[in-house]
Structures are given as structure tokens and as C-alpha cells.
Amino acid sequence: MRVDYHCHSTASDGALTPEQLVTRAVRNGTTDLALTDHDQLSGLMIARACAQQAGIRFVDGVEVSCSWRGMSVHIVGLNIDIENAPLIAGLQTNAGGRAKRAVVMAQALEEVGVKNALERALAEAGGRMDLLARTHFARVMVADKKAESVRHVFQNYLVEGKPGFVPHEWASIEQALTWIHDAGGVAVLAHPGRYPHDEASERELVAEFIGLGGQAIEVITGAHSKKQIRYYVQMCVDLNLHASSGSDFHGVGESKMDVGRVPNLPEKLQPVYQLWA
Ligand code: AMP
Ligand code: MN
């Protein structure tokens, strides 16, 4: 098996269409793929069809944006029913918030010299206000040579304390888990090593997540160092959590891990697919 349970397409802030993404995943040897766009399900039908045609297993997924103690936390839902009405309605509230935030963010960026920020970011997002992510603004700013890469735009403009950052209230993790569970899915705490808090706060987040029925955490992701991977392997063992792995691929030159080029989990862990297989 070669698993990738976390990646993005043009249905959110990925650079490849679902078709292109699946083609690339297949070429990279993926046998088990989940597409997990931010707060969006619209890429899943076509991605599933492409995966089936190529003869690989496909898992319907989504990455739900959440707010927890003022911080953005992401919960991946895997093996969800994409026709589940409460899930669809919940994701729409997050997506509606995205559209409103984008207007404010564009104003903030205009003030630091980004011309026609909203119009151009919107073009990057295929004209869809409800999927506008910081990544789309970052791509516009790379084109403007405001910074040399998407990563540098984030560092200098789009994170807390920088001029283009707009605080935003997403769903609560309780809401996200309710939606995912209602849709028959498995909730995975995405890239836990990426959140800016200390170990005590992290323990509280993980305890709350487990208390709400969360069953898995992402151990291997492009966002984790080798040391962090070892740390989260141990956390899975200690807390009897299932483990997930995914690239978090967004596009060539933008992501540390290519889609499908995700190392295997250590054998001692319980892989997340056991929860639906
Ligand atoms: P949003 O959901 O619109 O707030 O944007 C979050 C997305 O921005 C994440 O899913 C990543 O794709 C991207 N992102 C966040 N932080 C960084 C960073 N430091 N460097 C590059 N991309 C980032
Ligand atoms: Mn993203």
C-alpha cells in the first residue's frame, strides 16, 4: 500500500485540478488516496471517478477549518458520505465565512500595496468567493514579487501579527466532529505539530478531540519534522489513537511532500483505514 490521505485540488487552494491531482498521485505510485479540500466537497466526485478509472482505492475526505482558543486547527474527515445534509450545511457556514474574510483581507492587502487584491485572488480561485484561501492571495503576491515564494508571503504578510492577517472564527471542533460523525466519517486531527502552542495546551486539545469522539491523528505529514513524527508515533501508542498519513500537497514547488510520496507508518501503529475497512 502507498497511502496519501491528505491533499488539495482546485476545489480549495490546491494548484492542480482533481483530475491532474489524481493523475499525479497514480504516477507517483499511490494505491490509496483521499482528497481533502478545505471545507469543500466539490472535487470528490470527479476525483473518485478518475481514481476508479486508474484502479486505485479512493476515500472521500474533507479538511474542516476550526477555531480552538483563538487558533486555527484543522480536522480531516475521512470516509464521509458526501451527500450528508448536515455535513454539507456545516461546511457551507465555513465557506460563507471565507467569502466575508476575503473581502476584509483584500482591503488589508491593498493597504500594503497589493493592487486589485480581491479580483486577482478570486481569479486564482476560479471565481469562487466561498473557497478563497490565504494561499490564493499569496500566489497573487508572489506574482507581484512581494516575496519569493508562497511560504515567504505567509511569513511576512498572512500570519498573526502581520499586515494581511485577518482573525477569523471558524467552526468549533465540536461542530466539526459532529458533522463528520453524522456523515459516517472518521475524524483525524490534522498536522498536530503545526499549531503554535505548548505541550500542555496540545494535551488539552488532544484530550478534547478524543472526548468528542476523535479517533486518529496525522503522524506523517509534510508539516512534520522527523522528530515530530517520532513524537506523534509515541502519542498514538500512549493514547491508543489510530494514525493517518498524508502529504498535504498543494502544488509543485509549494509543498514539502509530493502527492503519494508519503513514507509508510511504523508497523506498530494502527492505520486509520482500519476504522472503515
Ligand atoms: P486559510 O484556510 O485560508 O486560512 O489558509 C490556510 C492555508 O494556508 C493552509 O491550508 C495552507 O495551505 C496555507 N498555509 C498556512 N500557513 C502557511 C505557511 N506558513 N506557509 C505556506 N502555506 C501556509
Ligand atoms: Mn491549504
Ligand code: MN
Ligand atoms: Mn491544514
Ligand code: MN
Ligand atoms: Mn491541508
